[in-house]
Amino acid sequence: MSAGTAISPNLALDQEVARLRAAGNRVVHLGFGEARLPLPPGLLRALGDGAEHTAYGPVAGRPEVLAAVAGYHARRRLPTEADQVVVAPGSKPLLMSLVAAVDGDVLLPRPAWVTYGPQARLLGRRAWGVDIPRRCGGVPDPAALVDTVRQVRERGRRPGLLVLTLPDNPTGTLAPPGLIRAVCEIARAEDLTVVSDEIYRDLLHEPTAAFLSPAEVAPERTVVTTGLSKTHALGGWRIGSARFPAGDRGAELRARVLATASEVWSSLAGPLQSVARYAYEEPPELTAHVARGARLHAAVARAVHRTMTDAGADCRAPDGGFYVYPDFEPARAALAAHGAVDSASLERVLLERAGVAVLGGHHFGDDPGALRFRAATSLLYGATDRQRRTALDSDDPVELPYIRSELERMTLALTKLTA
Amino acid sequence: MSAGTAISPNLALDQEVARLRAAGNRVVHLGFGEARLPLPPGLLRALGDGAEHTAYGPVAGRPEVLAAVAGYHARRRLPTEADQVVVAPGSKPLLMSLVAAVDGDVLLPRPAWVTYGPQARLLGRRAWGVDIPRRCGGVPDPAALVDTVRQVRERGRRPGLLVLTLPDNPTGTLAPPGLIRAVCEIARAEDLTVVSDEIYRDLLHEPTAAFLSPAEVAPERTVVTTGLSKTHALGGWRIGSARFPAGDRGAELRARVLATASEVWSSLAGPLQSVARYAYEEPPELTAHVARGARLHAAVARAVHRTMTDAGADCRAPDGGFYVYPDFEPARAALAAHGAVDSASLERVLLERAGVAVLGGHHFGDDPGALRFRAATSLLYGATDRQRRTALDSDDPVELPYIRSELERMTLALTKLTA
Numbered sequence: 090m091s092a093g094t095a096i097s098p099n100l101a102l103d104q105e106v107a108r109l110r111a112a113g114n115r116v117v118h119l120g121f122g123e124a125r126l127p128l129p130p131g132l133l134r135a136l137g138d139g140a141e142h143t144a145y146g147p148v149a150g151r152p153e154v155l156a157a158v159a160g161y162h163a164r165r166r167l168p169t170e171a172d173q174v175v176v177a178p179g180s181k182p183l184l185m186s187l188v189a190a191v192d193g194d195v196l197l198p199r200p201a202w203v204t205y206g207p208q209a210r211l212l213g214r215r216a217w218g219v220d221i222p223r224r225c226g227g228v229p230d231p232a233a234l235v236d237t238v239r240q241v242r243e244r245g246r247r248p249g250l251l252v253l254t255l256p257d258n259p260t261g262t263l264a265p266p267g268l269i270r271a272v273c274e275i276a277r278a279e280d281l282t283v284v285s286d287e288i289y290r291d292l293l294h295e296p297t298a299a300f301l302s303p304a305e306v307a308p309e310r311t312v313v314t315t316g317l318s319k320t321h322a323l324g325g326w327r328i329g330s331a332r333f334p335a336g337d338r339g340a341e342l343r344a345r346v347l348a349t350a351s352e353v354w355s356s357l358a359g360p361l362q363s364v365a366r367y368a369y370e371e372p373p374e375l376t377a378h379v380a381r382g383a384r385l386h387a388a389v390a391r392a393v394h395r396t397m398t399d400a401g402a403d404c405r406a407p408d409g410g411f412y413v414y415p416d417f418e419p420a421r422a423a424l425a426a427h428g429a430v431d432s433a434s435l436e437r438v439l440l441e442r443a444g445v446a447v448l449g450g451h452h453f454g455d456d457p458g459a460l461r462f463r464a465a466t467s468l469l470y471g472a473t474d475r476q477r478r479t480a481l482d483s484d485d486p487v488e489l490p491y492i493r494s495e496l497e498r499m500t501l502a503l504t505k506l507t508a
Numbered sequence: 509m510s511a512g513t514a515i516s517p518n519l520a521l522d523q524e525v526a527r528l529r530a531a532g533n534r535v536v537h538l539g540f541g542e543a544r545l546p547l548p549p550g551l552l553r554a555l556g557d558g559a560e561h562t563a564y565g566p567v568a569g570r571p572e573v574l575a576a577v578a579g580y581h582a583r584r585r586l587p588t589e590a591d592q593v594v595v596a597p598g599s600k601p602l603l604m605s606l607v608a609a610v611d612g613d614v615l616l617p618r619p620a621w622v623t624y625g626p627q628a629r630l631l632g633r634r635a636w637g638v639d640i641p642r643r644c645g646g647v648p649d650p651a652a653l654v655d656t657v658r659q660v661r662e663r664g665r666r667p668g669l670l671v672l673t674l675p676d677n678p679t680g681t682l683a684p685p686g687l688i689r690a691v692c693e694i695a696r697a698e699d700l701t702v703v704s705d706e707i708y709r710d711l712l713h714e715p716t717a718a719f720l721s722p723a724e725v726a727p728e729r730t731v732v733t734t735g736l737s738k739t740h741a742l743g744g745w746r747i748g749s750a751r752f753p754a755g756d757r758g759a760e761l762r763a764r765v766l767a768t769a770s771e772v773w774s775s776l777a778g779p780l781q782s783v784a785r786y787a788y789e790e791p792p793e794l795t796a797h798v799a800r801g802a803r804l805h806a807a808v809a810r811a812v813h814r815t816m817t818d819a820g821a822d823c824r825a826p827d828g829g830f831y832v833y834p835d836f837e838p839a840r841a842a843l844a845a846h847g848a849v850d851s852a853s854l855e856r857v858l859l860e861r862a863g864v865a866v867l868g869g870h871h872f873g874d875d876p877g878a879l880r881f882r883a884a885t886s887l888l889y890g891a892t893d894r895q896r897r898t899a900l901d902s903d904d905p906v907e908l909p910y911i912r913s914e915l916e917r918m919t920l921a922l923t924k925l926t927a
Contacts, residue, residue: 093767094760094763094764094766095767096766096769096770097567097771097774100564100770100774101770103564121564123563125562125563128559128562136555136556136559137555137556137559140552142744143544143743143744143745144542144744145519145522145540145542145737145743146744147523148516148519178746178773179773179774181773182772182773189630208772211608211771211772212630212631213631322562323562324563324564324774325562325565325777326562326777326778326779327597327774341513344513345513347513347515348512348513348514348515348626349630351515351519352516352600352604352627352630353601353604353627353630354597354600354746355516355598355600355746356746358597358745358747359745360555360745360780361777
């Protein structure tokens with residue numbers, strides 16, 4: 090099978106919004122999970138300091154960089170040696186390599202981030218979506234997971250990899266410890282390898298929220314992926330990492346990922362490894378910056394959540410990151426009058442009639458007949474560096490006029506369609 | 509099929525040599541295709557200038573970066589629009605995406621660079637090696653190519669992609685125009701898509717050598733890949749690019765590559781795109797630096813070639829880059845007495861008995877029973893920045909004592925084994 094021609098829908102929509110705006114259209118951009126926040130000076134310095142690394146280095150990353158990532162995990166109740174770590178140009182190539190490294194089919198929450206499924210298909214693997222519980226996303230409902238594993242085996246296939254997202258993209262929610270324990274028990278019983286995508290971990294809205302990593306519950310089989318794109322608003326620098334289990338199983342998995350890495354990307358670029366080292370060492374000036382970002386994300390995500398529920402949607406309250414995932418089933422009749430009868434038409438109607446860009450739930454593997462979409466809230470912080478800096482430093486960012494006006498536009502648009 | 513656990517053999521050998529040297533062993537390192545030359549200040553400035561690009565941008569690369577790459581190709585008789593170009597973290601991910609983009613089996617010269625074959629296998633594709641002509645490598649012998657295409661079809665399979673390398677790694681030779689025309693004619697008759705890997709193009713030993721790109725002969729079906737790793741001794745920064753055909757076929761191919769790119773690496777990191785822009789615009793201070801590098805590579809590759817033929821090998825004279833690919837068949841009896849009876853044992857004997865690190869021909873898909881290996885000559889320029897800078901500026905670098913002594917060590921080692 091050869092690759093399709095459609096680029097990842099979030100990146101495609103971001104390019105489309107840029108075109109619409111360049112043509113003079115006003116668009117509320119809820120379609121892309123990126124925060125455009127100021128660059129902390131330490132990250133800039135680290136980039137320059139890393140310029141000397143022009144030579145090919147170890148595929149996994151330089152020893153001091155891997156040690157910094159290990160320290161990051163150790164501060165999160167995951168004791169880690171440097172030889173359990175790999176850094177890469179983003180977490181995407183690591184996630185793809187993990188699919189390649191584990192035999193069998195891939196099990197995903199439904200809905201799940203847009204990229205997991207296409208990566209599996211690129212490698213000729215089959216991906217199965219498993220419905221999420223009512224309370225949160227990012228993990229499958231345990232009963233549904235058991236049922237899907239049974240179905241996979243009944244078809245003579247083998248379930249291999251289970252992907253979890255904590256906190257979740259697209260729902261913005263965090264699976265609670267009890268649910269993580271239940272899912273990890275199933276993973277152990279069924280001998281699944283777990284990928285825990287924790288790229289939003291440092292953007293929890295309540296810093297004291299109970300975060301339990303699957304790597305704490307099933308350490309022998311869980312790979313944790315993360316990166317700097319979300320925490321540090323640094324998507325354009327492409328820096329990701331993976332932490333593998335200690336012991337033989339982890340070493341074998343890591344060796345397989347490094348084999349793929351050596352043929353597909355060689356290593357993370359030298360200067361960006363220096364950035365990774367600095368960021369994962371978590372100097373105080375950087376953690377303070379991250380904390381301010383998390384506070385801003387929390388305030389705006391909560392405001393957008395209220396907008397959605399005020400407009401009649403069912404919507405889980407967000408716990409982390411910058412997403413909400415409303416379900417407009419309660420407004421189905423009103424939306425149908427505007428031509429929005431499923432998630433693809435709802436996405437289109439919102440963009441064309443209301444100037445609101447979102448990604449329909451079908452892009453996340455969700456039931457295409459449902460009236461669900463993901464609203465990314467991180468591009469509402471202002472149009473200029475100065476506005477975004479002000480938002481970052483504000484105690485009440487949703488009262489800033491340029492944020493308030495976007496929220497009001499959104500409310501107006503949704504209310505018009507759902508009334 | 510899941511990935512193996514062995515990393516790319518050239519990267520693995522480079523790590524092994526580093527370990528041996530750290531343990532106090534003296535090793536002549538001919539195992540890795542990397543030049544460690546000084547970083548031109550313009551490249552360092554461009555990196556810093558690009559730091560502001562922290563946001564996700566277009567998957568293909570920023571418009572001004574693509575325009576710079578287009579200009580680079582236009583100056584080489586390949587008129588190019590920016591929308592025919594993609595930049596990426598190295599050419600490896602582009603090459604992998606091209607395999608994914610084209611249906612059918614992959615045809616490779618035998619021997620060929622170590623990564624093409626494993627990339628095909630990662631994607632579940634079958635790769636076929638086709639013997640090279642006596643005069644040069646990087647392209648298949650035309651008669652052998654016709655024969656292999658017939659065999660592929662007889663098995664009910666479809667040949668899809670033909671990979672050429674100009675100048676070649678591992679043989680260091682450049683296929684002449686007549687041969688390129690013959691191979692392109694077959695590609696057109698059999699409807700193959702051609703990938704022309706031209707990453708060593710700017711390192712021809714004779715700047716006036718007749719270089720004919722397959723993209724000039726079969727423009728409708730040829731994708732050219734290149735990068736900064738070799739020309740600018742910048743492997744650690746991971747910057748590559750691809751130029752697609754104009755027209756519908758090229759647009760479709762590029763769309764497929766961008767689809768894979770969006771799911772696997774998103775884009776080349778923003779600061780490195782600024783480096784790409786600067787380098788592909790080819791300011792005079794940079795082209796002068798590249799010319800000095802090419803002169804150094806030529807002098808040392810020719811000296812190593814003499815060493816090999818003096819020791820009794822058959823060896824094509826190098827035309828570009830920094831490789832020679834000797835065949836020690838004439839010394840089979842003498843080598844057998846030392847336990848070197850095929851390319852794997854020859855590689856081992858050379859490292860363990862003679863302290864010379866090379867990659868056996870089997871890593872390049874060559875007949876494992878042959879006594880061939882690749883000697884990369886680019887790590888002979890000195891152990892320190894100062895030595896390498898002196899070598900770069902020297903009119904007669906092989907007479908520098910630290911280069912001369914490595915060549916003599918090599919001669920001694922080979923003569924001992926082949927006498």
